[in-house]
Amino acid sequence: MPADSPSSDHRTRGQRLLAPWRRLLATWWVRQSPSRQDRLATLGPLVSVLLFLAAIISAFWYLRNEEIERETESVKRDTEIAQQQIRLRLIENQEQLVRIAREVVTRQIDAHEFSAQAQAFARDRPELTHVTWLSARRERRSSVGAAGFQADGLMSMDGKDPSMPMPNQSNAAALAFDAAKERRQPVYSPPFTDSNDLTVFQLHIPLIDRGGFAGVLIAEYNVEALLRYYVPPEVSTRHSIAVLDARDQIVSSTVTPMPGQGLRRAALLHDVPLAPALNGLVLRGQGWRTSIGLISNALFWLVLALAGLTVWMLLGTWRHMRRRTQIQNALTLETNFRRAMENSMLTGMRAMDMDTRITYVNPAFCAMTGFLESDLVGRTPPYPFWPSDRGEDNARALQQELRGRSPSGGVEVKIQRKDGSQFDARVYVSPLVDTKGKQTGWMTSMTNITEAKRVRDQLSASHERFTTVLEGLDAAVSVLSVHPPELLFANRSYRLWFGADPAGHALLAGGQLVATSRRGLDDSADEVDDYSGLPSEALTDMGSDPREVYVESLAMWFDVRARYLQWTDGRLAQMLIATDITMRRHAEAQAALQAEKAQVTSRLMTMGEMASSVAHELNQPLTAITNYCNGMVSRVRSDSIDKDALMAALEKTAKQAQRAGQIIHRIRNFVKRSEPQRQPAHAAEIVEDAVELAGIELRRRNVAIHTYVAQRLPQLMVDPILIEQVLMNLLKNAAEAIDNASLPTSRRHIELRVVPKHSVEMGGQIEFSVTDMGPGLPDEVLARMYEAFFSTKADGLGIGLGLCRSIVESHQGRIKAENLYNASLVVGCRFAFTIPVTITSEHLRHDPTHGAASSAQRTEPTTP
Secondary structure, eight states: OOTTOHHHHHHHHHHHHHHHHHHHHHHHHHHSOHHHHHHHHHHHHHHHHHHHHHHHHHHHHHHHHHHHHHHHHHHHHHHHHHHHHHHHHHHHHHHHHHHHHHHHHTTSSOHHHHHHHHHHHHHTOTTEEEEEEEETTOOEEEEEETTSSBOTTSSOTTSOOTTSOOTTOOSHHHHHHHHHHHHOSOEEOOOEEOTTSOEEEEEEEEEEETTEEEEEEEEEEEHHHHHHHHSOHHHHHHSEEEEEOTTSOEEEESSOOOTTOOOOOOSEEEEEEOTTTOSSOEEEEEEOOOSOTTTTOHHHHHHHHHHHHHHHHHHHHHHHHHHHHHHHHHHHHHHHHHHHHHHHOSSEEEEEETTOOEEEEOHHHHHHHOOOHHHHTTOOSSOTTSOGGGHHHHHHHHHHHHTTOSOTTOEEEEEEOTTSOEEEEEEEEEEEEOTTSOEEEEEEEEEEOHHHHHHHHHHHHHHHHHHHHHHHOSSEEEEEESSSOOEEEEOHHHHHHHTTOTHHHHHHTTTHHHHHHHHHHHTGGGTOOTTTTOOHHHHHTOBOOOEEEEETTTTEEEEEEEEEEEOTTSOEEEEEEEEEOHHHHHHHHHHHHHHHHHHHHHHHHHHHHTHHHHHHHHHHHHHHHHHHHHHHHHHHHTTOOOHHHHHHHHHHHHHHHHHHHHHHHHHHHHHSOOOOOOEEEOHHHHHHHHHHHHHHHHHHTTOEEEEEEOTTOOOEEEOHHHHHHHHHHHHHHHHHHHHHTTOOGGGOEEEEEEEEEEETTTEEEEEEEEEEOSOOOOHHHHHHTTSTTOOSSTTOOSOHHHHHHHHHHHTTOEEEEEEEEETTEEEEEEEEEEEEOOOOHHHHTTOGGGTOOGGGBOOOOOOO
16 A cells, blocks of 8 residues: 555544644653552453443343333223223213113103113113113112113112112212202212122213203113223233222222232333223223343343453452552551651650660650660660669669569659759550560650649648638538448538438438439349439539428528539539528528517507597497487387387397497408418408408598409419508508698599509519509609618608518519609509419400400499
């Protein structure tokens, strides 16, 4: 071939284009490390084999999918053919029945002629079980069976035939009957099981006579017969055709399974509706793949086995090379790591041979002693870092270490630096053994413990000072381990009161720790968690609220504070600090007694201040009694009174005496001394008693009172006498403020309101408020009015409002006072206190501030 031929020019041009890429590839290959080149050289064949295997598998997969698509199309085509055959048959039957129904409506045929036509119609249609004519009242006019004979036993009205559309029922036949009657057009019923256990459905043809419903013609189809007679044989031989109901259950199929076995689900399915019925029945074609697939293909397995063998051999070579590379890298890393560790660690390392000659020292050892490596390697005892005055002691200690007699915690020695300074060190010696198990020398590690020793001495001194402080405390301090219960520490006060017995700790702790520990001992085999899964760290961070405990054997009260802590040996323990509060409890009891006396004194003072009003109030019924008695005496002497008039006068006298007695009884209940006693009480009753007592003073001062008590208030758990005392005090103060200011009649009234409240901070409450239209309170009085013995009255003792505040707060309530303003002018004052209760939405519904009904309001003005 000539040198200048076209093929030669084409080859030369291709080489010229590939030359730059070859140079670039060669440059990249040279830049790679030898180990990377080996890895790439191994991975190249592996990748090519995997690509070849992927191509073979893809080809097999493509061919298999092509075959599956062809089989799927065949199943779809056969299913649609079967649907078309059944559809044509159903439409033909429907048209014939519509014609017969038209003749029935136009009265061209009667029941006898209908039977004849229905017999001829059913005889040629084996898929029908019967044809029936029903009237509008669901009465059977005629019924023809599947064989074309009159069937008088069909469609009976006894309710046992599911094919009969009985009234007021919801079976399939009744639903279709009602639908045909309503729509006035043919209706197919849902499938159901007839009296012969066959799955059937019905076609209802309505009979419309002059616009009115005259009945139906019913043709009942056997689903199995539809498949048997109208699925073409060539379709049923190729694929299985089945009818499924709305629950995806097979109703009938062209393939009958073996007894006791179900039909195996096909791989290829195609569903179409059983047109034109559209009653939930589905026609399903089923096909099975006939190909052997990839798994059963011998050629595929042969190719796969050869490719796998090649891959396995390449992987083995690659793993072998990678293992050698990993071993080399690990050896390099280990060497570098050991060298870096020895150079960076703070512990001094020294190696000696069997003759105690130094063969190696690390930089930390040189930094500790101040000597260079050349100054130490090759030296024998005495070493240059031994103090001159301790040479013999150090030599003796070295010999003991070499004989293995040194303690496991190491030996403390003195080391002298090159500059002559000394420090304390701890030395550990261990044999140096080679790979064959033969001892070749000794390895010594040395740590500077000068600072640690100083800290240890300081901790020891601090512990002594801390123990001295605890021993001098007046409170009992004790520490008890949780498991087992062992008294770990007890100071002098604890030992003075309880001795060395841990029962004193358990007594102060309420006995909980002892019971828990005993339970832990009993269940130790089952590893029961005595603290509900809490780790010891969580328990040590968690404290407890202080408790007051009375120790009967000592007749003393203690304020006990407890918390869990981690003891020095790691055990979980409980620490208690119990302070003697016996004197404080006695003082509190005395203060409570004094408060009770103050309450009674305040009530007596209130009655004392109201003495003139009470006397005036009692004078009215007493005067009336006197007048009634004098009148009766005069009329009796003159013999001018009859029995009825005498009885009327005596009843009036008794009423006035009862009124005076009630006043005395209420005053006696109010001022009598009694122990504070909380009991269920109603706010309305407390308000009624307080208003009746305060009304005496209000009438004397010509002040009216209006009360409002919300309906359906919850019960209060209070001492009613004390709450009544607070209301009395507030009402009396308001009346005095109005009377002393000489206000006109329009402002001489007080409003007492009781309503439910609810807040996020305080929860449910009942609020009592007393509002007057008086001159209000100055700012300095508002700031000091609760102080003991502070009063704005010339003859006041200054204990009224302070006592009211104590009473309210003893019931966990709050009391407040505020002036009422009209712009900048004070137009009144409002005192309010709250008592906590449980408030529900039903209670708040009657609160006027929440849209309450005004029918709950009750106004009780007093007569001036």
